[in-house]
Amino acid sequence: MRGETSIYVWRNKLEKLRDPNMEQDEKEDAVFKALKYSFDKLNLNHQLCFLRCSLYPEDFKIGKKELVERFISEELVNIRKSRQSQLDQGYSILNKIVNVCLLESVDEFLVKMHDLVRSMALQITKGKNLVISGLHLKEIPNEGEWTKDLEKVSLMHNSIMEIQDGMSPNCPNLMTLILHQNPLTFLPDSFFLQLDNLCSLDLSDTRIEKSPNSVSNLENLKALNLRYCWMLGTGIKNVPQGMEELVNLRSLSLIETDFLVILPEGLFLNFPLLQYLHLPFQMKAPAEEISRLKLLEQFWGRMQNVSDFSKCIRCRQNQLTIFIIMVDSGVNKYYGPGFMYEANRNELILHQCDLKNEEKDDLSKLFHDIQFLGLENCKGLSNSLLDDFPRLNKPSSLKVLKISKCGEIECFLTNKQFLTANQELELRFLSLSNLEEIKLIGLQNFIGLIQNIGAAIEPPLPQATVFSSLQSLSIWRCNKMRKLGLPLSEFQNIEEISIEECIEIEEIIEVREGEGRVVSLPKLKVLGLLYLPRLKSICNSTMSCASIERIELVACRELKKLPLYFDPISPQTLKEILVGKGGKEWWESLEWKHPTHGHLLQPLVRFTPL
Structure with missing residues (x-):
């Protein structure tokens, strides 16, 4: 009865349910009638979509994405519209069914149907x-x-x-x-x-x-x-x-x-x-045939080379609205960072591609409206990744970047490029500003996000566009990196930092001259530092992390001090500190910014066999 505003209708239903003379079967029948009342108020299209949900098992958690795709495949939405319009209509219908309480929302991705509601639906479709x-x-x-x-x-x-x-x-x-x-x-x-x-x-x-x-x-x-x-x-x-x-x-x-x-x-x-x-993805898609499918809007598959990918995008540029494509020029099976399989997000992985010899026009199509990019074992990239963005069509839509085993990359941008980022509001800087997640794996020549960070310039630059949207940073097995090269003013939205198995890294954050005494990362929730045998410093200044929830410290024996500052009364957000195998003695020897912090945090520490 959600949405019913008449006081008379509600009072009448309440009176019937309160009737002491009503038997249990009658009460169940009354509930069925109330559910049927909500169902009857839906339009026919919404009713059919609701009844489709009853095909799942009892108490089953149903993926919203899957359910909407079923609405489309069974033509419960307008088939004359584009695929994107059908998806929009499907999600709108699903939200309506949830809002009238005929489906329960489990979380952002799942819904379920209550047993009584499912029984009613099965009764209707008997x-x-x-x-x-x-x-x-x-x-x-x-x-x-x-x-x-x-x-x-x-x-x-x-x-x-x-x-x-x-x-x-x-x-x-x-x-x-x-x-x-x-x-x-x-x-x-x-x-x-x-x-x-x-x-x-x-x-x-x-x-x-x-x-x-x-x-x-x-x-x-x-x-x-x-x-x-x-x-x-x-x-x-x-x-x-x-x-x-x-x-x-x-x-x-x-x-x-x-x-x-x-x-x-x-x-x-x-x-x-x-x-x-x-x-x-193990099969080579026939690019010529795919490019001739005039109604194709959503495509997942593997292309042999950049030229084939470019051909498909060029032919279907205004129509292919959702795609996940792997461009694989190699002979080895792909075992890279992996696809995200996100709903309504365009994803591209380049595997064993040599970008140096590709045609300029083909390269310009690579980043056409993509949100996820994976580079796996590719050649022909510049030592400063930012230098590749102009020839790769300035991917301003890019949200997630995963790079693995690309040996030529040394940094994202040089110190000179970083210091001029605010002054030169070029589109290639905007591509970095939209990035929300960066994951770097096995980059043998990578030395830091920003190469050779020097002293801060005066007067201080305004808030730069570089990395300003970044929420997650993960680096694994980049063994030439001694410092992260983390420009603090650019990382105010960072929520997770994970550095793992980087054997040469000695310092995570270096406060430059003129940047102040306290480093503030107000949104940081997770800090993971694992198997860093030469790590001596997380930060050369005090760190204020007001939102921190989890800290992982595994096999970082050279680390002597934790510069984290907490409210002396209670670190309210912190829930867990994970310390690796044999780390109890090391943990007890750590120096803290405040003398009570070690004792205060002790109940949150968990020692693991890792």
Whole structure:
């Protein structure tokens, strides 16, 4: 009844529920009526999306992203709009259902349906939906339960291993079939022969080794999900036979199908309506075919080189709104920093690419509207990364940068570049200002974020754009780095600093002349310093970290002093201090800025076997 403002309606419902003569069954019936009242007030489109949620198991936590994608694949949103508009509409519908209390919000990414609400939904769809999900079912329901009136069947999260040969359900109205997360290895050719109107088929996270030939009969199929088909044994080496007949496909997911290595030439040209295409990253995507899909808006896959990537972006620049692409020119399998798989975020990883010899026009397309960039084992980069930004089209949209094993990089920018950043408001500085996360792994020649930081200049520069949005900084195995090169005035939004296995680093933060006696990192929550055998100083001045929650200190035996300043009465935000194996004696010998800090923090210390 959320949204109902009439006092008369609320008073009437309350009176009925308070009636002492009402039996328990009657009270439950009253609750059902109240829930049904909320359901009835939704428009038809919202009702259908709500009922779709009941296909999941009882008490199941449902991913919002997954749910919205299901709304789209089953055409519960406006199919005439763009993919981005469909996503926007899907999330809007989901929020509406949560706001009227028919779904519970678990957190930012998950929702769930209360048992009573799910029972009501199953009651409403009785006869049209067959839902046996999350009940450890070992055999598929017999053909007698597959009635002609069924529109949706959900058998997800069960233990079904195979479907008996010859089974052929006669369900002319069936539009959605979900067999997700079953150890299913076999589907007989007969199974799809009488499912002519099937629009959405979900076989994701099963162990099928091949799809039956009868899949070619599904001319109305618009969404096919084969994601996470790990396929034990021989696995699928070719796409399902007859797939080229599925001319109405709008959504196709083959991500994480590890054994799928061959695509028939010209396959995707059979799918002119395709909007959503996810291919496995071990397979080279046919760039020419992808670039000719005029309706494609969301794409995940691997391109052979920068030129192929540029071709796709150039052809679909105003249309390809969501993509995750790996450009891999190497022969070794990619084991890099990893994709983020974030909803509605464009991600690009370059693996074993030589950028020095790429065409300028191709390079200019690399950073077109991306939020995540990974560089893994690449050549042709400058020793100062900022020098590469102009030729890489000034990635002002970039939020996350992960770099691994790129030996030419020595720093992000030189001291001269840093000191002129405020005076030269070039777009390449703005690219650094938008970065929210930096992760550096195994950069053998990296010596610091800013090379050779010198004395502060006078008069002090205004708040620079460099690194001003950075929230997370992680550096691992950069063994030439002696100082982090951290310009304090640029890191007022930093929330997490993690330095690990950098064997030469001696100091994290160096306060320059004229910067004051107290270093303030007001938003810092996590400080992790692990396996730094030569670290002698975190900071050469006092550090004020008013938001600090967790400190990790593992194998930093040369560190003698913690310059952190806390409220002497109580460090209210700090919850845990993790100290590595054999560190008790070392911890007790540490010097503190305030004589009571060691005793005050002792209850928060946890010694680990690390």
